[in-house]
Amino acid sequence: MAKTILEIKDLAVQYVTDEAVVEAVNHIDLSLEQGESLGLVGETGAGKTTTALSVMQLLPDVSARIVSGEIYFEGEDLIRISPAKKREYRGNKVSMIFQDPMTALNPTLSVGDQIMEVILLHNRISREEAKNRAVEMMELVGLPGERFNDYPHQFSGGMKQRVIIAIALACRPSLLIADEPTTALDVTIQAQVLHLIARLKEEEQTSLILITHDLGIVAETCQKAAIMYAGEIMEYGTVEHIFNNTAHPYTEGLFGSIPNLNRKVSRLTPIPGLAPDPAALPRGCKFAPRCRYATPACSEAEVPVYEIEPGHLVKCLRAAPEGRSGDE
Amino acid sequence: MSEILQVKNLKKYFKTSRGMLHAVDDVTFSIEEGHTLGVVGESGCGKSTLGRTIIRLQPLTSGTVIFDGISTDDRRMSRSELKAYRRNMQMIFQDPYSSLDARMSVSEIIAEPLINYGVYRSRDELWKAVFELMDTVGLARRLANSYPHELDGGRRQRIGVARALSLNPKFIVCDEPVSALDVSIQAQILNLMQDLQQERNLTYMFITHNMSVVKHISDEIIVMYLGVVVEHASADSIFEHTLHPYTKALLDAVPVAELGAKKSRSFIKGEITSPIDPKPGCRFAARCPYAADRCRSETPELRELLPGHQVACHLAEELDQST
Incomplete structure (x- = not known):
């Protein structure tokens, strides 16, 4: 059994504004083993990025509030450690790749300096050594070291994302969170970047949380997947569970919504309606108003999580032991 | 069936400080009434410029566009002429925000x-x-x-x-109409567009970078790279009998939401080259794993290799036989 590196327990995060309280993440549990890659899938507003920012402890102070929960990373609860300690592990043991490579870099610093910055911050080494490490990192991600002194605007989108990956991996983190790392890139460049992330993860035995809305990327890059909707994890399991034994109606809806390159369907089956307003979530199952299997029971009370096979968790009444036999 | 739109040798160049940018370079095609033509390619391939030029949001450099009997070329059009030309065509833009x-x-x-x-x-x-x-x-x-x-x-x-x-309208240019939307909403809009097409016999030019979406919605497909059409065929033919190395690379790069769907993957290295004052030769040659000397000196013409299936590649026959 591999070592558990990250354990999220009962995490709930709210954003408080003058008008409303937005329930972004609602009591989720999640764990990750060393070297494992987890795909966090969901649509806009599902709470994927908020979950990631909670792990990074980068939630905005003014508006965000962690209402409950613990986030254990290598045995320590990240929510309750001192700010100095947070700085020590952030960017060092846990780092994050942000979605938009066009805005994640500082336009007034050369890319080399930006890679060096994180190395110098977390290691007691000379500038000379740090520079050598930074050049090494550039070459590792496929950028020529001679471009050390170039500025972000001199790079294309794919190259900038490589710079960001170099920064994220510069201190050899044990956990890497990649938030839609390729959404802003063209497909051929996306393939290069995903391949790079997968290769580096393998070499460094880094654990990976990959946030995406693209089930195709999850199928190719991840071992486990968690499907999020309205701040909850609706289904969790290995990719085999999720893709070959889909159990939650929302996951099913996602698969029906995407055109598949390998199969021809004349008509897509979209999920009807819209995602709920996170400031006014429905009672009971959050997906019930859009679910074609919904019964009155779904909206009565909080839906428990059922384990329908070892490691395959489903938050749906249809997955209850008594409900399953009567189906189909 | 009648062709509602004919585009002949369309060119759209932009003057830049570093030279002439060939955004759309000698593109010829036509669309039949009631059909959907998908235009795919990566950013900077000229697909949006093509759509915007056809609808005359910007003047064209040379070539002709004949839409529903009204033709337009590089001469200036007066307001009333433009109004008449555009009466039956519309555009759906990418970013609803x-x-x-x-x-x-x-x-x-x-x-x-x-x-x-x-x-x-x-x-x-x-x-x-x-x-x-x-x-x-x-x-x-x-x-x-x-x-x-x-x-x-x-x-x-x-x-x-x-x-x-x-x-x-009879004809709508749809420029990435679902790219900014979540997948469940994307499917709703795609279905709506298909229903409307059937009810009203609409003709679409559907511009997108998404290979799965273009396959789903199109009758015919044009693949563009750096301002030129590299492959043009029916949707089935393009996917079942891919001829151009760039189209193959694009298809290879798309992640498929199915386990074990991709066995091997060939990467194309490098990035798109500059569209400013391109040299003669195939524009994809710099990234093409098969490029030969001829590809770097002689510009490949778009030619019909299979019935109704055009490709612009010197090596298409050889590559087709070897795979």
Whole structure:
């Protein structure tokens, strides 16, 4: 059994504004083993990025509030450690790749300096050594070291994302969170970047949380997947569970919504309606108003999580032991 | 079947400080009425410029476009000529967040084309038309007085579709209409567009970078790279009998939501080269794993290799036989 590196327990995060309280993440549990890659899938507003920012402890102070929960990373609860300690592990043991490579870099610093910055911050080494490490990192991600002194605007989108990956991996983190790392890139460049992330993860035995809305990327890059909707994890399991034994109606809806390159369907089956307003979530199952299997029971009370096979968790009444036999 | 749109040797160049940017370079194709032509390619391949030039949002450098009997070329068009030319064509834009006037209400946005072309007799008739359009695209009538910022992306794109339909056009240029939307909403809009096409015999030019979407919606497909068409065929033929190395690379790069769907993957190295003053030769040669000397000196013409299947590659036959 591999070592558990990250354990999220009962995490709930709210954003408080003058008008409303937005329930972004609602009591989720999640764990990750060393070297494992987890795909966090969901649509806009599902709470994927908020979950990631909670792990990074980068939630905005003014508006965000962690209402409950613990986030254990290598045995320590990240929510309750001192700010100095947070700085020590952030960017060092846990780092994050942000979605938009066009805005994640500082336009007034050369890319080399930006890679060096994180190395110098977390290691007691000379500038000379740090520079050598930074050049090494550039070459590792496929950028020529001679471009050390170039500025972000001199790079294309794919190259900038490589710079960001170099920064994220510069201190050899044990956990890497990649938030839609390729959404802003063209497909051929996306393939290069995903391949790079997968290769580096393998070499460094880094654990990976990959946030995406693209089930195709999850199928190719991840071992486990968690499907999020309205701040909850609706289904969790290995990719085999999720893709070959889909159990939650929302996951099913996602698969029906995407055109598949390998199969021809004349008509897509979209999920009807819209995602709920996170400031006014429905009672009971959050997906019930859009679910074609919904019964009155779904909206009565909080839906428990059922384990329908070892490691395959489903938050749906249809997955209850008594409900399953009567189906189909 | 009749061809509703014919594009002949269309060129659109932009002057830049570093030279002439060949955004669209000698593109020829036609679309049959009631069909969907998908235009795919990565950013900077000229697909949006092609759409915008056809609809005359910008003048063309050379070539001819004949739409529904009216032809246009590099001469200037007067306002009234443009108005007549565009009477039966519309555009749906990519970003429903920036393509709608933030200071106009939903009903005003949808009514604007009707007012511009004066195709109603009374205010009652105008409102009736607006409400019918809202019904058609699935927007609740109560939203008529809302403003775009109050609505989500899917609803905003429905406004864009309603506005495009308002004058009952024959042809719509759809520039990445679902790229900014979540997948469940994307499927709703794609279905809506297909239903409307069947009801009204609409012709679409569907511009996208998404290979799965283009396969799903198109009858015919054009693949563009750096301003030129590299492959043109029916949707089935392009996917079942891919001929151009670039099309192959594009298809290889798409992640498929199925386990074990991809066995091997060939990467194309490098990135798109500059479209400014391109040298003779194949524009894909710099990234092509098969490129030979000839590819770097002689520009490949688009030629028909299979019935109805055109490709611009010197090596297409050899590559086709070897795979």
